[in-house]
Amino acid sequence: MSKAPDLSMEIAGLKLKNPVLVASGTFGFGMEYCDYFNPSVLGGIMTKGITLEPRPGNPPPRLCETPAGLLNSIGLENPGVDDFLASYLPVMKEKFSTAIIVNIAGSTVEQYAEVSSKLDGVEGIDALEVNISCPNVKEGGMAFGATAQSAAQVVAAIRNETSLPLIVKLSPNVTDIVEIAQAVVDAGADALSLINTLLGMAIDIEKEKPVLGNVFGGLSGPAVKPVAVRAVWQVSQSVDVPVIGMGGITGAEDALEFFMAGASAVAIGTGNFTDPLTAVKTLSGIEEYLTEKGYASIKELIGKAWKGS
Ligand SMILES: Cc1cc2nc3c(=O)[nH]c(=O)nc-3n(C[C@H](O)[C@H](O)[C@H](O)COP(=O)(O)O)c2cc1C
Structure with missing residues (x-):
């Protein structure tokens, strides 16, 4: 019988038992999924985005299904970094023997830096994933990840505060994703993850108004997969750090494309x-x-x- 294939992977010095992770905001802190399977079989868990202060999130409705996709405007509802460290991380550490990657977000460069400094050196945190799709309140609400300059600025500030492996999550809502990728790598990113959601909206024609309480939301699911595969193709050829691909994966065939x-x-x-x-089905299908x-x-x-053969 042939030997089982090696699924282990190293990303930014982080050793993963396999390369199948769960994406931020869709797996909470892992607890809810324990009724279905043991998340420790996965390569890692990317947590819900954590901010300096707790956030209640956006007004409802916050979800809207679309053909082959989902629009969400959760608005980064989360307990805040202090409560995450006190109440959620200890449970994750105890329950899960897999990589814990903490997704972080902020409204100013200073907030990103402060959250990173609070997470630096904490036992049980294996890496940070930086969501740069958040609006920069000091720059009129434009997303940090929208320009190479602001994306690099936030990454450099975080790099100053932590020696944890730094995964920077790119937004597809940009003209040239390769330019942003190169700028954040130059600023200190050890790896990149892509893609975050695509900005969209839907209108309820009976109520004659937007469906989402926040008007705009992020589109995810199978509808975005071709955009994500294209972005991974372009970015992975133009940087020399590892890329984590996501966007519309529903099984091994999708994952293999990435x-x-x-x-x-x-x-x-x-x-x-x-x-x-x-996630587990994807893992076994890849194997x-x-x-x-x-x-x-x-x-x-x-x-x-x-690369070809
Ligand atoms: C309900 C929901 C909440 C999300 N929350 C976050 C978040 O807090 N931070 C983040 O970086 N990405 C967040 N995302 C984006 C996902 O992590 C992922 O990048 C995106 O949805 C594309 O992958 P998918 O099509 O497999 O969902 C969220 C997505 C969804 C659907």
Whole structure:
């Protein structure tokens, strides 16, 4: 019998038992999923976005289904960094033996820096993922990730505060994602994750007004996958740090596209809502594919579609 393929992966010095993660905001802090499977089988958990102060989130309605997708305007509802450290992280540490990647967000560069400094050196945190899609309140609400300059500024400020591996999460709502990717790598990112949601909206024609309480929301799910695969393809060829791919993954076939486009790991987001077992099924499907095709390691697939054989 052939040996099981090697699924282990190293990203920014972080050793993952396998390259299947769950995406921020779609898995909470992991507890709710324990009724369905043991999240420790995954390569890692990316937490809900954590901010300096607790946030109640946006007014309802906050979710709206679209053809092959989901619009959300949760508005970063979270307990705040202090309560996360006191009440949530200890439970995660106790329950899960997998990488814990804390997603962070802020409204000013200073807030990002302060959250990072509070998380730096805390036992049980394996890496930070920086959500740069948040509005910069000092710059008229434009997202930090919208320009290379502001994206680099926030990453440099965080880099100053922490020696944790830094994964910077790119927004697809930009003209040139490669330019932003290069700027954040130059500013100190150890890895990149992409994509965050695409800005969208829906209108209720009976009420004759926007569906979402916040008017705009982020589009995710299968509808965004081609955009995400394209972004991973472009970015992975233009930076020399690992890329974590996400956007519309609902199974192993989707995930394999991301590896071949250049991703070193993948994350399941909206797919967790349609079937809470999506991440585990994706993992076993990847293993089956590698075995069937005779690959010894998942690493052989990274960038295969542009590197060739
Ligand atoms: C309900 C919901 C909440 C999310 N919250 C966050 C968040 O707090 N921080 C973040 O960086 N991304 C957040 N995201 C974006 C996802 O992590 C992911 O990048 C995006 O949804 C694309 O992947 P998917 O199509 O598999 O969902 C959220 C997405 C959804 C659907």
